[in-house]
Amino acid sequence: MSLTIDKNTIDYSLYLVTNSEIVPESLDFYDQVEKALQNGVTIVQLREKNLDTDHFIDRARKLHQITKKYNVPLLINDRIDVALAIDAEGVHVGQDDMAAEEAREKIGQDKILGVTVNNERDAMAAIKSTARIDYLGIGSAYSTTTKEMTKPILGPGGIKKILEVLHDGKPEMKSVIIGGLNKYNITRTLNECRYKDFCTNGAAVVSCIMASHDASLATKETLRSINLAYDNEEALHPYKHPNIVQEKPLTHFITNAVAKYFSANVCIAIGGSPIMSELSEEFSFFAKISKGSLCMNTGTMSNASIHMYKKAISEYNAHMVPIIYDPVACGATQPRREIAKMMIEHGRYSVIKGNMAEICSLAGANGVTMRGVDSDLNLNDLEIVDILSKLAVKTQAVIVMTGKKDIIVDGIIPTKKPRVCFISGGHELMGKITASGCALGGVIASYLAVCSYFHTFEAAIDAVALYKEAGYLAGQQSKGPGTFLANFTDELYELSRKPYRLLSTNIIRE
Numbered sequence: 022m023s024l025t026i027d028k029n030t031i032d033y034s035l036y037l038v039t040n041s042e043i044v045p046e047s048l049d050f051y052d053q054v055e056k057a058l059q060n061g062v063t064i065v066q067l068r069e070k071n072l073d074t075d076h077f078i079d080r081a082r083k084l085h086q087i088t089k090k091y092n093v094p095l096l097i098n099d100r101i102d103v104a105l106a107i108d109a110e111g112v113h114v115g116q117d118d119m120a121a122e123e124a125r126e127k128i129g130q131d132k133i134l135g136v137t138v139n140n141e142r143d144a145m146a147a148i149k150s151t152a153r154i155d156y157l158g159i160g161s162a163y164s165t166t167t168k169e170m171t172k173p174i175l176g177p178g179g180i181k182k183i184l185e186v187l188h189d190g191k192p193e194m195k196s197v198i199i200g201g202l203n204k205y206n207i208t209r210t211l212n213e214c215r216y217k218d219f220c221t222n223g224a225a226v227v228s229c230i231m232a233s234h235d236a237s238l239a240t241k242e243t244l245r246s247i248n249l250a251y252d253n254e255e256a257l258h259p260y261k262h263p264n265i266v267q268e269k270p271l272t273h274f275i276t277n278a279v280a281k282y283f284s285a286n287v288c289i290a291i292g293g294s295p296i297m298s299e300l301s302e303e304f305s306f307f308a309k310i311s312k313g314s315l316c317m318n319t320g321t322m323s324n325a326s327i328h329m330y331k332k333a334i335s336e337y338n339a340h341m342v343p344i345i346y347d348p349v350a351c352g353a354t355q356p357r358r359e360i361a362k363m364m365i366e367h368g369r370y371s372v373i374k375g376n377m378a379e380i381c382s383l384a385g386a387n388g389v390t391m392r393g394v395d396s397d398l399n400l401n402d403l404e405i406v407d408i409l410s411k412l413a414v415k416t417q418a419v420i421v422m423t424g425k426k427d428i429i430v431d432g433i434i435p436t437k438k439p440r441v442c443f444i445s446g447g448h449e450l451m452g453k454i455t456a457s458g459c460a461l462g463g464v465i466a467s468y469l470a471v472c473s474y475f476h477t478f479e480a481a482i483d484a485v486a487l488y489k490e491a492g493y494l495a496g497q498q499s500k501g502p503g504t505f506l507a508n509f510t511d512e513l514y515e516l517s518r519k520p521y522r523l524l525s526t527n528i529i530r531e
């Protein structure tokens with residue numbers, strides 16, 4: 022028996038499309054969907070491309086037992102025979118599958134009918150169709166690995182055009198966006214994909230839940246991204262200073278030859294667990310470990326590095342594991358600028374960290390040049406915050422710019438004006454040793470590994486403040502850079518084992 026549904030009140034906000042082939046090996050398909058249902062998925066589509074009819078019906082029947090428990094409608098992709106056999110709540114048909122009219126005729130008037138639209142012409146046809154279509158699946162928003170990419174990528178621009186057609190032609194028709202959506206990009210995408218005040222009714226996701234090792238958390242975080250877009254409300258769990266020593270996160274470093282030894286020591290000092298690896302075959306193993314992160318530093322790249330970098334960022338992005346990107350000396354030469362551009366285009370980062378020249382170069386600020394790894398530009402705070410904010414919004418990342426005063430800008434949680442934080446203190450000897458910025462990247466990475474994605478800004482502030490404080494304390498006891506290195510490691514070690522307290526470091530949040 023199917024659920025009794027009121028078509029006017031169907032909640033499309035978090036629409037899960039299943040894919041049994043990407044569920045992690047150790048996990049069960051039905052459990053994965055059930056966890057999603059327990060944590061806020063509002064509608065489910067069973068999509069199976071490689072099952073014969075008997076198995077498909079069997080799977081649909083089992084899944085229906087589960088979705089009914091949560092009072093959530095189950096739609097079947099493409100196969101009307103399967104939907105009818107198990108009395109599902111509806112079907113979804115793609116452009117290449119079957120005409121909407123035929124589908125409606127076969128399923129009757131009461132079931133939910135959804136169709137995929139890829140362009141304005143499809144949308145117009147759906148509006149004019151004699152079949153009653155309940156909702157449109159608009160996509161692909163972005164590129165995805167779930168479906169073979171034969172369909173055009175619409176991007177927010179293409180989606181807006183379809184919404185305009187819908188707004189002018191049949192505003193009561195419901196819609197969801199699909200294709201490459203995940204907790205990182207949903208908020209911004211839903212916000213951008215509006216025509217006037219008209220927006221879609223939800224976001225459809227596949228791999229960010231189905232492929233997750235923690236489908237409950239993945240669903241909660243995805244739902245939160247959606248709520249942020251629709252309500253713009255901060256439904257945050259309160260942020261707590263993380264305990265790195267207790268949680269012992271694993272940070273995978275792909276870092277420069279100069280920074281390796283120091284970064285590993287600093288990471289251990291604060292209670293983290295570093296692993297230096299450039300063996301791309303093992304990246305997927307690290308990316309699957311819970312409480313992990315990647316510190317991606319391109320300081321001493323070689324001609325052989327690029328492929329390895331790409332492999333790392335795609336693995337970590339696919340598993341939604343935080344990455345901090347440190348574009349060392351990215352503005353120094355044309356080849357470095359090009360590689361930095363590639364890194365930004367290829368990956369999503371929780372944090373991008375660099376000194377002033379690096380960040381300004383990455384942001385494409387005019388007139389920025391660099392000599393080697395050093396930074397010396399003459400910009401005031403207002404100018405800097407403006408440059409950082411643009412980069413933060415563009416990359417949807419938290420930007421950390423280091424120097425005498427560190428400046429952190431949030432591009433993840435969308436607010437009218439990105440949140441900004443200034444941190445001062447530390448000691449000038451911090452700038453007189455090599456790789457202190459690089460090692461800070463590893464500290465931030467350790468914090469990211471144990472914090473929710475939505476607390477990236479707070480986590481970055483905590484990591485930078487700890488670092489500054491240790492720098493100040495070490496500076497008071499040091500004769501020069503040599504003794505500073507040792508004292509600094511000691512202070513990081515001690516501070517990490519004490520209750521959170523800052524004495525000399527000043528945090529100003531705008």
Ligand SMILES: Nc1ncnc2c1ncn2[C@@H]1O[C@H](COP(=O)(O)OP(=O)(O)OP(=O)(O)O)[C@@H](O)[C@H]1O
Pocket residue numbers: 349375376377394395396423424425426427446447448449450451452453454455456457458459460461488489492
């Ligand atoms: N003059 C200073 N006073 C206080 N803190 C400083 C000073 N210079 C650098 N720092 C601190 O040192 C750390 C590294 O910052 P810096 O800007 O030197 O990085 P970087 O140049 O990218 O480092 P790297 O040598 O790894 O390339 C940051 O925590 C920063 O706050």
Ligand SMILES: Cc1ncsc1CCO
Pocket residue numbers: 277279280320321349394455456459
């Ligand atoms: C000195 C140096 N050269 C490339 S990376 C690096 C470490 C500090 O950025």
Ligand SMILES: [Mg+2]
Pocket residue numbers: 376394395452458
């Ligand atoms: Mg420096």
